[in-house]
Amino acid sequence: MEHQDYQQLLVPHSLDALELSEARELEAHLETCAECRAEFVALRDDAALLTYSAEPAEPRPEVRARILESVRAERTGDRAGAVMTDKVVTMRPRANWNVWTMGLRVAAGLAFIALLIGLIVIWRREVKLQQDVAQLNHQLNTQQHELVRNRDVLARQREALALLNSPDAKRLQLAGSQTAQNARGSFVYDQKTGKAVFVADGLPATPPDKAYELWFIPKGHSPMPGRIFTVDSSGHALLPEQMPADAMGNAVIAITLEPKRGSAVPTGAIYLSSPKS
Amino acid sequence: MQAEPSQISDNDLLHAVARGDESALADCYDRYRLILFGLILRILNDRQEAEDVLQEVFLQVWRRAGDFDEARGRAFTWLATIARSRALDRLRAAGSRARLAEEAAREPTDEVGDAALDALNSEKSAIVRNALAQLTDEQRKVLLLAYFEGLTQTEIAERLGDPLGTVKTRMRSGLIKLREIIGAARDLV
Numbered sequence: 001m002e003h004q005d006y007q008q009l010l011v012p013h014s015l016d017a018l019e020l021s022e023a024r025e026l027e028a029h030l031e032t033c034a035e036c037r038a039e040f041v042a043l044r045d046d047a048a049l050l051t052y053s054a055e056p057a058e059p060r061p062e063v064r065a066r067i068l069e070s071v072r073a074e075r076t077g078d079r080a081g082a083v084m085t086d087k088v089v090t091m092r093p094r095a096n097w098n099v100w101t102m103g104l105r106v107a108a109g110l111a112f113i114a115l116l117i118g119l120i121v122i123w124r125r126e127v128k129l130q131q132d133v134a135q136l137n138h139q140l141n142t143q144q145h146e147l148v149r150n151r152d153v154l155a156r157q158r159e160a161l162a163l164l165n166s167p168d169a170k171r172l173q174l175a176g177s178q179t180a181q182n183a184r185g186s187f188v189y190d191q192k193t194g195k196a197v198f199v200a201d202g203l204p205a206t207p208p209d210k211a212y213e214l215w216f217i218p219k220g221h222s223p224m225p226g227r228i229f230t231v232d233s234s235g236h237a238l239l240p241e242q243m244p245a246d247a248m249g250n251a252v253i254a255i256t257l258e259p260k261r262g263s264a265v266p267t268g269a270i271y272l273s274s275p276k277s
Numbered sequence: 278m279q280a281e282p283s284q285i286s287d288n289d290l291l292h293a294v295a296r297g298d299e300s301a302l303a304d305c306y307d308r309y310r311l312i313l314f315g316l317i318l319r320i321l322n323d324r325q326e327a328e329d330v331l332q333e334v335f336l337q338v339w340r341r342a343g344d345f346d347e348a349r350g351r352a353f354t355w356l357a358t359i360a361r362s363r364a365l366d367r368l369r370a371a372g373s374r375a376r377l378a379e380e381a382a383r384e385p386t387d388e389v390g391d392a393a394l395d396a397l398n399s400e401k402s403a404i405v406r407n408a409l410a411q412l413t414d415e416q417r418k419v420l421l422l423a424y425f426e427g428l429t430q431t432e433i434a435e436r437l438g439d440p441l442g443t444v445k446t447r448m449r450s451g452l453i454k455l456r457e458i459i460g461a462a463r464d465l466v
Contacts, residue, residue, distance in 0.1 A: 011449040015423040017430045041350050046456045048354040050424040051361070052405035054319035056311040063328050064306055067335045071299055074339075 014043035160197040174272040194243035206230040216247035228262040287352030295342035320364040365427035408458035416451030
């Protein structure tokens with residue numbers, strides 16, 4: 001392309017009306033041709049005057065404020081405040097942004113409610129679990145107590161059996177008094193150690209504020225208090241005992257009904273007693 | 278610190294902006310917002326979009342004022358080039374084709390002539406409009422299609438159904454004639 005050919009392109013190029021390939025070719029020429037470059041600058045200024053054929057219009061005052069705000073934010077290096085891309089702080093995107101923000105707020109609200117419901121559900125489960133655990137603990141305690149009691153009963157029975165089998169064992173039969181004619185009992189003791197066991201059957205149920213009390217009554221002596229006990233629903237009782245040394249030999253064994261905590265001396269009616277020797 | 282803003286030349290204003298003078302940018306905006314917003318609005322025909330673009334333009338001015346070289350054209354040309362490019366980019370963006378078609382349907386010459394212009398720009402506008410009015414309809418149409426719609430000569434030829442050579446001739450003769458008419462009043466513009 002000759003110089004004159006390029007000159008023909010200057011006017012359309014000043015209006016950006018050339019096809020891309022032509023524009024590139026002309027730009028390359030302008031780099032080297034001062035004459036064309038000067039002409040192009042003048043034509044560009046002329047073309048820009050077409051701007052004045054447009055109707056002047058007043059933008060809203062917010063535009064000025066936004067521009068200066070962005071510039072200030074950029075100056076202070078507040079990249080978060082300023083929109084650093086060429087797309088700046090725009091107005092319609094702001095409306096979209098508001099929609100997004102509203103959407104996010106609604107989503108956050110829903111998430112919060114869901115979280116709250118979840119927490120309530122978990123809390124209620126927790127309470128239920130705690131109740132279940134407490135109930136199980138109670139059952140376990142009850143069973144443990146029963147186990148201990150059963151072991152205790154078993155131990156007493158073994159002790160009683162061992163005592164019955166002892167060559168030094170002596171057995172006293174107790175008969176029911178007028179008050180408890182169906183009652184009967186056995187008191188077995190080791191004549192060497194004084195270790196004893198008492199078994200009773202057919203005794204009337206123990207009143208709530210009362211207890212049976214065992215007495216050792218050596219001949220010519222005051223009654224000596226032994227154990228306090230209650231009977232089960234069938235009127236049965238089995239309890240270990242220790243024969244006082246003073247009562248060894250010829251003491252009478254008697255059972256009376258006494259206040260719940262027992263008495264130092266017999267105060268109630270006799271229910272069972274061994275025969276006087 | 279500095280003279281009354283209206284006393285400062287456009288060149289000095291842009292040099293001040295290049296040095297990071299915020300108030301110079303504000304003055305520049307106050308001086309050219311009406312005509313540049315008019316240009317952008319004329320291209321986009323949508324106030325909302327036009328305001329977005331105006332904002333982009335002045336942020337670009339703020340960042341790139343150092344690129345302005347008065348040896349390569351007037352300050353106003355530099356500003357108008359940025360505004361026009363930005364607006365045309367927006368116009369070409371997705372969704373703007375419909376508006377382009379709408380623009381095509383309008384008679385460009387309708388825009389010439391009878392506006393009430395603000396005091397600052399009225400004289401310049403009057404000169405340019407007067408000059409445009411002296412062109413033939415064909416010359417004027419070709420120049421306005423190129424400037425406000427960003428059409429190439431080929432596209433204008435297709436749009437108007439005229440031979441490409443004819444469009445080239447009209448464009449060239451139109452701008453040269455415009456220059457001749459305005460030439461006497463160049464100092465004003």
